[in-house]
Amino acid sequence: KLSIGTVERLIHYYRCVEELIIEGQTCISSEELAEKTGYTPAQVRKDLTWHGALGVPGKGYATDVVQQVLRKLLGKHRPRLVGLVGVGHLGLALLRHPDFHKHGFHIVAGFDKELTKIGHSIDGVYIYDVSQIEKVCPLLKIEMGLVAVPPLEAQKVSDALIRAGVLGILNFAAVRLSVPSHVHLENVDLSIELEKLSCRIEGWL
Amino acid sequence: KLSIGTVERLIHYYRCVEELIIEGQTCISSEELAEKTGYTPAQVRKDLTWHGALGVPGKGYATDVVQQVLRKLLGKHRPRLVGLVGVGHLGLALLRHPDFHKHGFHIVAGFDKELTKIGHSIDGVYIYDVSQIEKVCPLLKIEMGLVAVPPLEAQKVSDALIRAGVLGILNFAAVRLSVPSHVHLENVDLSIELEKLSCRIEGWL
Numbered sequence A, B: 001k002l003s004i005g006t007v008e009r010l011i012h013y014y015r016c017v018e019e020l021i022i023e024g025q026t027c028i029s030s031e032e033l034a035e036k037t038g039y040t041p042a043q044v045r046k047d048l049t050w051h052g053a054l055g056v057p058g059k060g061y062a063t064d065v066v067q068q069v070l071r072k073l074l075g076k077h078r079p080r081l082v083g084l085v086g087v088g089h090l091g092l093a094l095l096r097h098p099d100f101h102k103h104g105f106h107i108v109a110g111f112d113k114e115l116t117k118i119g120h121s122i123d124g125v126y127i128y129d130v131s132q133i134e135k136v137c138p139l140l141k142i143e144m145g146l147v148a149v150p151p152l153e154a155q156k157v158s159d160a161l162i163r164a165g166v167l168g169i170l171n172f173a174a175v176r177l178s179v180p181s182h183v184h185l186e187n188v189d190l191s192i193e194l195e196k197l198s199c200r201i202e203g204w205l
């Protein structure tokens, strides 16, 4: 099992080598990878060696080897299918953000309760009635749900996603959701990002 | 200087004791605080003692003492004023999210370039023309900026915020911004949250 810190570093290494491969770079030293991702060369070597990407002393690591090793680890060998519940301001921003797609995450269905939104396709994503979650998610093999509804609605849509077989929930609503132990929950709280920025400005960080 | 991990824990302790104080609880043990925040009691004790919140063995910590100590550290003794650039889908979701306000962050101005948005007030926040950033931010004492514009516009709005005296930028656009060394930059990349969730589902985390 990896720590969350390790996973974040591996994601950054992966994205870095992915760009380098596109630019035609076949080899990278731990110093260069460290500099591009903001970690120390020692940390980079420790992480890569631990996960089986062996480097050549004095030369570095083959970018395609690093990519292969990390691809498996990060589950990138297959597309990850996502359902979005709540197609409001935040939901629309999530639907239109090109990065998810670029990193292998595909929002394949939206769910809402507003009649003006249901039955339409936004950026190629069909919006279903929220009552259809349990029918549509298994059909489309959705394994992760984005909860972007108002706080009072979040628990019930999360329950519906779980009944539909979803294994992971990314929650944006400002409430503590309760999920069964086999379901993974990640909360996004942008005010925490503001707090960290504020601490940096205060000089504490 | 604190590590980012420590700052995140302190933020969670602060929010926890804030709720307890509202509920009238005057004392909390490290076990209870650990359980409510998801850390270990040993970590809680180490963090609080290090920062001057002394506990009574066998009894715990006075919630108001913990709040005072952390309040200073986290810069919460004063409101933190924020400007939002880009009042699109993401920008509107940020404007309407009640939590920022609750944690002492006040979005006091919005900036956009679309004529249909400029000159209006949304949820009590006036939307200025983006060309007014350098005039308005110092006047309103804005110290942090939220960059929620399309990727190709992000560097130039960030430059304008910096010329206006902003010390911290929270960037949502999928580009690497370049800022001078006295300015703090925090990037929000929700696809990283999806990656972490995916790793949890894969069982790696």
Ligand SMILES: NC(=O)c1ccc[n+]([C@@H]2O[C@H](COP(=O)([O-])OP(=O)(O)OC[C@H]3O[C@@H](n4cnc5c(N)ncnc54)[C@H](O)[C@@H]3O)[C@@H](O)[C@H]2O)c1
Pocket: A085, A086, A087, A088, A089, A090, A091, A111, A112, A113, A114, A130, A148, A149, A150, A151, A153, A157, A171, A172, A173, A174, A188, A189, A190, A191, B092, B093, B094, B096, B097, B098
């Ligand atoms: N995590 C953060 O930092 C952060 C930032 C901004 C917003 N938010 C939160 O994200 C959520 C959405 O914000 P928003 O600005 O997009 O709100 P919004 O009101 O624009 O959108 C909410 C959408 O959910 C739909 N909806 C409501 N109840 C539903 C239900 N039971 N089933 C399906 N759909 C339902 C609405 O019809 C609407 O389309 C809110 O909880 C908000 O507080 C979080």
Ligand SMILES: NC(=O)c1ccc[n+]([C@@H]2O[C@H](COP(=O)([O-])OP(=O)(O)OC[C@H]3O[C@@H](n4cnc5c(N)ncnc54)[C@H](O)[C@@H]3O)[C@@H](O)[C@H]2O)c1
Pocket: A092, A093, A094, A096, A097, A098, B085, B086, B087, B088, B089, B090, B091, B111, B112, B113, B114, B130, B148, B149, B150, B151, B153, B157, B171, B172, B173, B174, B188, B189, B190, B191
């Ligand atoms: N960080 C993440 O995970 C994440 C998630 C969703 C969206 N995003 C990003 O956030 C940004 C905004 O997304 P959105 O869906 O709200 O887009 P949007 O198109 O709905 O909104 C962009 C807004 O910026 C304004 N704008 C454009 N150029 C400007 C300029 N030079 N000065 C001032 N305002 C300007 C537009 O008029 C519009 O109101 C995009 O870069 C998007 O990729 C990031």
